[in-house]
Amino acid sequence: DAGKKLHTGRSRNDQVATDVRLWLRDEIAAIQAEIRRFQLALLELAEREAETILPGFTHLQTAQPVTFGHHMLAWFEMLQRDHGRFSDCARRMNQCPLGAAALAGTTYPIDREYSAELLGFDGPCANSLDAVSDRDFAIEFSAAASILMMHLSRMSEELIIWSSAQFGFVNLSDSFCTGSSIMPQKKNPDVPELVRGKSGRVFGHLMGLLTLMKSQPLAYNKDNQEDKEPLFDTVDNIKGCLKVFADMVPEITCNAEAMRQAALKGFATATDLADYLVRKGIPFRDAHEVVGKAVALCVERGIDLADLSLNELRAFNEAITEDVFEYLTLEGSVAARNHTGGTAPEQVRKAIARAKGALA
Template identity: 60%
Template sequence: MSTKSWAGRFKEKTTKTVETFTSSVAFDSRLWEYDIEGSVAHAKMLGKQKIISAKEARSILRGLNRLKQKIQKGQFRFSDEMEDVHMNIESALTHAIGSAGGKLHTARSRNDQVALDLRLYLRDEIAEVRRLIKDFQSVLVKLAEKHIDIIIPGYTHLQRAQPVLLSHHLMAYFEMFARDADRFEDCLKRVNVLPLGSCALAGTTLPIDRKYVARLLKFPAISNNSIDAVSDRDFVVEFISAASLLMTHISRLSEELVLWNSEEFGFIELPDAYSTGSSIMPQKKNPDVLELTRGKTGRVVGHLLSVFVVLKGLPLAYNRDLQEDKEPLFDTVDTVRACLSVLTEMMPKISFNKAAMRTAAEGGFSTATDLAEYLVRKGVPFRKAHRITGG
């Protein structure tokens, strides 16, 4: 007999090839804690509404708690045969507590279940990414304060333009990351919506209490349309879009630091602990960390396009294509967290060459604009002052 939750109308078992091909547990197993959290709230609601008995609800809650502890201790093995994180947990629960476990999925579909898990997951990750951004901004502020007296050449078109303070330059990145933090906060508004209760697409005839579940899971809003709720991945696109802009800012900073670290600029020196060497050239000290934070930006932007392409051709409501949103999302989260963490650790250890920066700032007629403005203050029309200074 098949162990599949949907096997009732099928006469043949799926082949091993199909099981492996359709399984998502290799990557969606990271949602297990959120899956259990959602199931706990759902079970409490089913008991409160007398859709299941109080005894069954207590049995389910005890079983979920024991299962959570088992997974935390590394004593649980996720199986491809169970397809995904949801069925792995439900199957293990039913095996542990008996028939009551089979009632947990009452008034619920994997369609609204996975939508819930993703929202719970992203809610936590948005908080973590915003914390990491704030930590990195603190590093930028401390560097700006520490090097408040360093003058550097400001550039346009990668040519010396006007002298500026290094602190002013660093604080430009502070502003970029402030906008990034705001974007993630705004994204949270769309993430923080409860989809549970939508079931497969048309809700349920059972007397569920969605407001109660929303309170338990701390959702300030509840989805209005069940069809939209199970097929909506806009919030995933929004998160990866915000992450793409964040990574673009990381990439721009990384590129400048790579240039400044070169012998041609000589503005900074990276610490040995954050550099690597060459397998053939003994003299090399390569800025690999910065090159990777720059390079990984393309990876995140690629994930944004990947999810867009998955979504663009989907009719309503849920389609299995949506399984393909998770790997791009999870890798985006991992990449952003890794890049912010390593830069926050490395930046305070960079050595700034004050003399080289000042020498560069003094060259290339970088105060020409100031001279033109001096003439303006003496009554010379700006265009004439521009010609005089430029000539």
């Protein structure tokens, strides 16, 4: 008889809506824990490679030298925003539908505030119609998950490129790669490729949920049982992707010499020469033209700017003096960007310290 009374004042509609929120709240906490583990791995790698010079790219063309540690901190910042989005989602989701019953509430003398408190919610949903039919929290979660997967896909793309024979910047552990079935020399970056592919699956679930809800009138409709499969699959996939990345990153090794040689190509310090001339009082547009002519000469001779003699550089502008070579080296270039958010090794270490303090 006691069991028969359990359904009093309740409906499948408000119970399922409550259960999904309870489940997703726990899953968000687990996802955020994996994000933190991944971030800590990135900080350790960044610290290890704080002075390793890497060519920075725009349009996938050599732009300016940066440090590998600085690049890893960019990934860290992406994940920091992801963590915040999941926190926002959990906060908005943490309202209790229980007591809304089928759609209109119940005639029994219930205490919705007390029920919400016992279940760890911030309070009851304010409107019974909205409580049973709202799936915004699932859509918002899927949106946050999609942005996370977009970030992981970008990271995967860089690891795939960097580990190729053409770049040779990094080595991925054999544990996260496979060989070819017929080509014995191959070492395929399967894990980054699989994660990159999973992004499309998660994006699809977001669009599926939006389409599911777009034409539903209030209140509950049976369509809503279709929200579970995309939601469950999204959770499973992002947890798996985060876990494997957090495991993979500590085992990444850098080929510092290959990175350095690549940074020497493409005149990565050309902007530094222009900035040098500006500090000598030359208008930037004039400095830009001077550097363009110097680069043209280097292209013709197959050398880098740092390989030009002082007299050859002064032929382009007499403001250039011996100290110019301090700015034309890769080390001088990265060290010169010694400000908050800059790529100088000193700033990288300060940023790592701040990040560790924020995660503590």
